Amino acid sequence: MPKKHRYFFDTEFIENGKSVQLISIGIVDETGKEYYAVSNEYNYDDASDWVKENVIEPMYKEFIAIRSNPPVTVKVFQNIIGLNKKQIGKEIVDFVRYSQVEGTEIEFWGYYSDYDWVVLCQLFGTMMDLPPDFPMFCMDLKQSMIERCVEKLPDPVGEHNALIDARFNRDLYNHIYNETSTKENVISLYGKKLVSFGEMLQDENSTIDSIVKASFELGLMVAIKVEPLEEGSVEITAEIPPK
Helix, strand or coil: CCCEEEEEEEEEEEECCCCEEEEEEEEEECCCCEEEEEECCCCHHHCCHHHHHHHHHHHHHHHHHCCCCCCCCCCCCHHHHCECHHHHHHHHHHHHHHHCCCCCEEEEEECCCHHHHHHHHHCCCCHHHCCCCCCCCCEEHHHHHHHHCCCCCCCCCCCCCHHHHHHHHHHHHHHHHHCCCCHHHHHHHHCHHHHHHHHHHHCCCCCHHHHHHHHHHHCCCCEEEEEECHHHCEEEEEECCCC
């Protein structure tokens, strides 16, 4: 299997359930090379109050901090510092071509990245318009955390800035995959809940339904074996399979 060259990305966006507008995108590769861009195509008035307060206004404060007499308001400053989506897409391709190690395959990683991936792909048009060596899916760090029973790192200072969050995603990947999915990780993550669950597995009065429900709540895979006994009763054996 070819070696992967990993790109960790984040986007900030406006969405209303029908459409998604890119505000900004940050990408950091595994060697530390970085890309950041702001879109000039989003509409400030379409943003929710939360997005205005936590994403757009902090960007605007950075903008005016380096200009003693800012010529424009928070509603339209992106027209000065931003690029259109076609330009951003071209720059991302150039960035990947420049940074990718020869002989590797591109792999994108995000965190809760469903919308982020859609926004990135739409820079190129439809899914079929993606650059030929780009994957048609991205990897999700949140899923990896659940699978490997690893806790999230503390949120970074300046979160909701796409580049800061892309750097955080790289650090989170290193945190996840430098950890091992040991029993100690599981215990540190679930604590008393896991102890209670272990006791449930040993309780002869536990039902299949109660075991399955508890395992789903904890995000754990459980192997359940049912063996018939005499007089119509059954024996239920449940355990957490080794990784």
